[in-house]
Amino acid sequence: MSDNNKQHLTDLYPFLHNKEKDPAQDEAGLLESIKQKSNESIDAKREFFDNNAKALLDAARAIATVYQNGGRMYAVGNGGSSCDAAHFCVEFQHPVTAGRPALPAMNLLADTAMNSAVANDVGFKHIFVRQLDAHAREGDGFIGFSTSGCSENLMTAYQKAKEMKLVTLGMAGADGGDMKSSGLVDHCLVVNTDSIHRTQEVHVACYHIIWDLVHTLLADSRGKIGEK
Numbered sequence: 001m002s003d004n005n006k007q008h009l010t011d012l013y014p015f016l017h018n019k020e021k022d023p024a025q026d027e028a029g030l031l032e033s034i035k036q037k038s039n040e041s042i043d044a045k046r047e048f049f050d051n052n053a054k055a056l057l058d059a060a061r062a063i064a065t066v067y068q069n070g071g072r073m074y075a076v077g078n079g080g081s082s083c084d085a086a087h088f089c090v091e092f093q094h095p096v097t098a099g100r101p102a103l104p105a106m107n108l109l110a111d112t113a114m115n116s117a118v119a120n121d122v123g124f125k126h127i128f129v130r131q132l133d134a135h136a137r138e139g140d141g142f143i144g145f146s147t148s149g150c151s152e153n154l155m156t157a158y159q160k161a162k163e164m165k166l167v168t169l170g171m172a173g174a175d176g177g178d179m180k181s182s183g184l185v186d187h188c189l190v191v192n193t194d195s196i197h198r199t200q201e202v203h204v205a206c207y208h209i210i211w212d213l214v215h216t217l218l219a220d221s222r223g224k225i226g227e228k
Contacts, residue, residue: 037197044198045205048191056206059187060213062167066141067218072104074136074166076128076154077145080196082109084145084171084203091211100215106135128157136164143169147199149177149190158184171206173199 049056066073073092075085085107092105108131109115118127132142142161144154149172161168162184169187170179176190191202 040195041198041201044191044193044195045202048202048206051192052189055187055189056209057213059169059189060210061217062169062187063141063210064214064217066139066167067103067214069139071137071140071167072106073141073143074106074108074132075143075145076108076157078151078153080200081145081147081151081203084200084207085109085143087204088143088145088207088211091207092214095211095215097215103214108132125153125156128153129160132157132160132164132166136161136166138165139167141167141169143171144179144185145171145203146177146179147173147196149174149179149188154179155182155184158182171203 063073073089075088076082077085086109089105089107092103095102108128111131114131115127118124118130122130136142142157144151144158146154149170154170155178158168158170158179168185169189170185171189171191172179173191173196174194175192176188179185180188180190189206191199193199193202
C-alpha cells in the first residue's frame with residue numbers, strides 16, 4: 001500500500017491508527033457508527049414507504065393478477081441483488097404463515113450450469129433471456145433487482161420479457177437508471193439513495209410487504225390459483 005493510501009485511511013479512521021489507543025474512545029466511536037448507520041437505514045425505509053405506498057400496492061396487485069391467471073414469477077439480479085432474487089422466490093414458494101399457499105416463483109440464478117453455459121457461449125448479458133425463452137409464457141411476471149438500475153443482463157431480459165408480454169417489475173436504487181427510464185418496466189420501485197446497503201435493506205422490506213399484500217389480495221381467489 002502506498003504512503004498516500006495509508007494516509008487516506010488514517011484520515012478516514014483516525015481512531016484505528018493511533019499508536020496509543022484509548023479503548024473507551026474507540027468503543028464510543030464504533031457505537032456511534034452503529035447508531036448512525038441504523039438511523040440511515042430507518043430513514044431510508046421511512047422515506048421510501050412514505051413516497052411509494054401506492055406504487056407498492058400497484059406492484060402487489062400486478063403480481064396477484066399473475067397468480068390469479070395461473071402464471072408464475074421469475075426473478076433475477078446480480079451479486080447481492082441475486083440474493084434478493086433468491087429470497088423473493090423462497091418467500092412465495094415456501095410461505096411461513098399458516099394457511100397461505102405455495103406460489104410458483106423461479107430464481108433464474110439458481111441453475112449454475114445453464115448460466116455458465118450461456119455466458120460462455122453467447123455472452124453474460126443473455127443468461128436470463130435464454131431461460132425466459134425456455135420457461136416463461138405470456139402473462140407470467142418478471143422482476144429484477146439492481147441497486148444501480150443499469151445492469152445490462154437485466155435490461156436485455158426486460159426487452160425479451162416485454163416481447164413475450166410478461167408483466168415486468170423492478171426494484172432499483174439511486175435515480176432508477178435504465179430500469180426507470182427505458183419504459184420496459186411496468187412497475188419500477190426506486191429507493192432514492194446512492195448507498196448500495198441502504199437500497200438493499202429497503203428492497204428486503206419491500207418484497208416482504210409485497211408478499212403479504214399479494215396473499216391478502218388472493219384471499220378470495222385461492223381455489224383458482226394454479227389452474228390453467
